Amino acid sequence: MPSDGRLSKQELDERVAVLKRFRELLVRQREKFSDYMSLLERQRADIEKGDVDALVSHVELEQSIVSEIFSVQKVIDPLEDMYRASYSGAEPEGITELRSTLTTLKDEVVSRNSENRALLKQRMEMLRHEIMSVNNPYAKRKSVYSSAAEPTALDIKG
Template identity: 40%
Template sequence: MELTQAQIEERVAVLKRFRALLEQQRNKFREYLHVLECQQGKIEVDDGDALFAHTRLEEQIVSSIENLQKVIEPVQSMYNAVAFGSSLREEDKTSVQKMQSELAALQKKVLVQNQQNQNLLKLHMEQIKKQIAEVHRANPYLGKRSVYAGANSAGGSFIAEA
């Protein structure tokens, strides 16, 4: 089967677009991994403000990745239809496969780092809860009645009696 020039150009355009989208997604995942790694440090040093800023940045990156994935899925379907049994060069197919495997590896690293951060955060939260409980137990006034609470047990007011 001989392809027309228009069909070849269409296939090349799909390949280029798919490759560009994969590169964008790979860069977003690298950025996300970097944010997670920085976030880990902020958890360890108990920097709440920086942690909050990293969390906001993380949300933006995840949203960007999700939006990019919505674009990638139909282009990937087009690429798969074009690449199957087509005259695309083997090196082009190989480069796409390589990017996809790099992306999969990055996704795994992101998941691992995210889980580490969650575990660190849980541990840190438990330590804070213990500290709060210790402060609560160390309160010398815990369970004692205030000296002001029993000052007027007859029910009258000092102002009214004066």
């Protein structure tokens, strides 16, 4: 850095590159959370309908999205540290907005996820009660195979 407090061209280019990459990752993270929100909405509808096959596919897709979110976050954290170390002024336009949007989406995802979990538990409990109330027509009958017939009298004279 020159003694007059101005940045060299190389330092400025590095800061711009870090800022661009940081912004790209924040936007990507926001998109992933938006995808996750729409998945949770579809999942809720399928829980209410009782569509087990759709729920299984939603769970698989959910695991994929969550792993992508964590992967992006692993890149964002060190990049944010680099950004903070090289840029001590106020945050550039848009970064604060992206962060607040991300925070809001994270909170909504957590809330929706817990709602879906509660709904799924409720649905499972209803199914348990339905299964318990199903009347097995053979439950009270004795099976014809349960005991072998034993002779009671034996004619030995023949």
